[in-house]
Amino acid sequence: MNLVSMKRHQSILNKLEEQKYVEVAELCKELNVSAVTIRKDLKFLEEKGLLHRTHGGASFENPYINDRSVNEKEKIRVDEKSNIALEAASRITENDSILIASGTTVQALARAIDVTEKLTVITASLNVALELIRFKHVDVLQLCGYVRHSSSSVVGNQAASILENVSCSKLYLGVDGIDLEYGLSTTHLEEAQLNRKMIEAAERTIVLADSSKFGKKSFGRICSLDDIDEIITDSGINKALIPRLEERGVVVTIVAK
Template sequence: MKPPLEHTLSLPQAPAIVNERHRRIMALLHQQTSLSVSQLAHMLGVSEVTIRKDLTLLEQQQMLYRVHGSAILANPYIQERHVNDKEKLCSDQKRAIGAYAARLVEPRDTILIASGTTTLAMAREIREVEELTAITTSLSVATTLAENDECTVIQLGGVLRNSSFSVVGPFAEQMLRQFSCSKLFFGVDGFDLNYGVTTTNLMGGHLALMMIETVQKVIALVDSSKFGRRGFCKMCDVDRIDMVITDDGVSPIVVEQLQEAGIDVRIVEVIRTTVP
């Protein structure tokens, strides 16, 4: 007996074409990190309506995220983590970035160092620098720098955040108003080229903005995983940053956009000793 007619019909070809387009979308995102609907439509030769439908389906499958008319691979929204957990993430990149940042510290500098695992990596690399004064919100950074005989350490006061071993609040802000510093070194939780630089803590974000207003040069230590992501609280717009130090995993597209914004970009080579 012959099988029912519907079992002998070949499958329509449209789904296969759609699946191939999905693969191309994902491949392009792996190359460029973030792409707008219009960019994808142009690259793939289809309408923006078609691309939006594709992105909706891929987002439902948790293969990408959609933000303001664009598609990205990583979840852009960051949850706060304890500093001990954060220190294990991208540790090779943070060490390389911190070592490079430490070389920018000059004799008789008065620097601000914000809290964070990348700035702590920097503090560990600061050697004997003549007449260095370092002001910091971080207890870990302060105790590390205190081992350096050439460094005068000023620990800001305030409310201690258990998750970061750093201080925030009005007492820290009041102390900051008394200083004028040459450089600020700070890490970020998120660096979105359109939205700005963010952190996961409201009070920490406000204090970071005050730090930016206190210094002559703002230097952001940003491992490549932070680009295209957002924390809860905005610290500043991208144009407030003078220099970004990042690792060799950063997308060339991101580097180009940073340079177009007038930011001095320093890319450090990473010797990887840990499993990603």
């Protein structure tokens, strides 16, 4: 390997250190080399265990997500999730009817809700329902179906059939991965299918995701970025992703740490 290649590899790693995720097209422009050269560089660095290649780019972290229990995930990035939840809760209005999916960030949303007027909530999450029963003026419709032990949420045709007969102003959606090409994803295929039904039943879809979810993908694809309206995230997001998301019509709201 020559000195030019070594310098290029170091430049790639430096950019990854700064942004956590890089794209092939961006590296081509910055380093003034072809896409073929960059892909060879990324393959070499991946073989050395220095990064993980993704579709169209690379990241330090493995982009493929395995299923973990909600009890484990709720202990991760607690402050970021709480701040995202507070911002999301500010969107809820009097006499609103909303959908809340599953996951630890939307569970934090349920804890952050503080309403004095009537609110109707439809949710797949048992934990969300338990958080909201403290309010006498909040009507909670718990979707029925098979309960996933890892997420404490329901999936299945029974839950999906209920959603065919409702319309809500907003869906608050938690995800396991956000990828510019692959879209939104979760670790469970049936959960992804139920989330798609929720999107169809909502006028507006708001994704609650901390910055670690970007550049990740999982087994169950929920939808493309074109199907959502807003992402609420924290300041750790790679700033280069923001204009790319906005080009797709997604409003990006960043909360302070």
